[in-house]
Amino acid sequence: MGSASVRERLKKAATAIFRAGIKAVDPEDCINRRLRRTADTLWVDEVGYDLAGINKLYVAGAGKASAAMALAVERLLGERIDDGVVLTKYGHGVPLRRCRLLEAGHPVPDENGLRAADALLKLAAAAGPADLLLCLFSGGGSALSPAPVAGISLADKQETTRLLLACGATIQEINTIRKHLSRLKGGRLCRAAGGARIVSLIISDVIGDDLDSIASGMTAPDAGTFGDCLAILSRYGLEEGVPAAVRRHILEGAEGRAEETPKPGDPAFARVRNLIVGSISDALTAAGREAGLQGFIPLILTSMLHGEAREAAKVVCSIALEVRRSGRPAPAPACLLSGGETTVTIRGGGLGGRNMEFALAAGIELAGLERVLLLSAGTDGTDGPTDAAGAFADGSTVLRAQALGLSAVRHLDGNDSSSFFAPLGDLFVTGPTRTNVMDLQIVLIQ
Secondary structure, three states, X not given: OOHHHHHHHHHHHHHHHHHHHHHHOOHHHHHHHHEEEEOOEEEEOOEEEEHHHOOOEEEEEEOOOHHHHHHHHHHHHHHHOOEEEEEEEOOOOOOOOOOEEEEEOOOOOOXXXXXXXXXXXXXXXXOOOOOXXXXXXXXOHHHHOOOEOOOOOHHHHHHXXXXXXXXXXXXXXXXXXXXXXXXXXXXXXXXXXXXXXXXXXXXXXXXXXXXXXXXXXXXXXXXXXXXXXXXXXXXXXXXXXXOHHHHHHHXXXXXXXXXXXXXXXXXXXXXXXXXXXXXXXXXXXXXXXXXXXOOOEEEEEEEEEOOEHHHHHHHHHHHHHHHHHHOOOOOOOEEEEEEEOOEOOOOOOOOOOHHHHHHHHHHHHOOOOOOEEXXXXXXXXXXXXXXXXXXXXEOOHHHHHHHOOOOHHHHXXXXXXXXXXXXXXXXXXXXXXXXXXXXXXXXXXX
């Protein structure tokens, strides 16, 4: 079998493994596994809610998976839903009948997001102690729902978001800042909800499934402080770079002159239940099963991969090289699986995302190695400001690129991974998956 044939076979197998991982975190399935109805009782796992004793039932959602989650809730509760607002990314919506579907910009917030966030706050404010607010959150919810505090404009939040994305800050650090600039995030949705019972069903897109980080923890206590915000700005040299209104608000908060986000023990959380219904661990487990069916020995390396994409790629590739050399930590044919969320510090003016950058760095590390292929892709179906989810790389990537006049090192230095992989036919395009549990890396060793 020729090298091109081997490559195509491995690409096919990697695609099947990726899709199995995505299926395991399908939003409707995630909801249906944890939510059921018997007569007038709504069951969330083993906790029952008497629908006859609930005055009004509201649905609030935000995130790339929230529309599909809401569809499952509508099918279960139908006319019992009194009102709902569900916010998702452009192109990630599905037809809803009982909830108002709103689409907005991501990762940089826009005017539609501003209006949608206000709609979420108004919905919460309409609830009272006799009502149930069913919340559906997933990755992307934070950027999609800007609700800036007084004195900070949408333009201020947009510029702050761009700066944080470009400097290589982690999603936890970005969300710490977002929470302290928001009327909605960091548990503030609970303060707006008028004492209503709140149940939040959450698909996690953050390392460690931290409740206060997913969609910026709209219904979770916030462990972060204004002091943490100052430390983050200092760490990335952004104290003077962020808009003046943002800097002023954070300084006022650090001095005790602006209200902090609600902390653990705050009365706002007395009637709140947060439940993770899907995560990268679910996707990795399913991907491992499919790898076995494809004839590979699966090995899950980690669900918490992080750091600079190009550096994380070196670590993963070093394990693949060890498998080929010594059969450790698993013999070939092997499938190495990892998940998490890396970062990219933007230094060039190219086009790409963290998964394509990961794959490009991997292509350099694997150069000349036969019968090994890597796929790195976002489980939401998008990678950076592109239409691709990620990219494939193998031992022939650098050589095939050179034949087209492309330099892997130059494209990596310019953060121009999309332009590198497109002519090679190695972009991985899925379209919106309508779920989001961070990124998945698959390394196949024949």
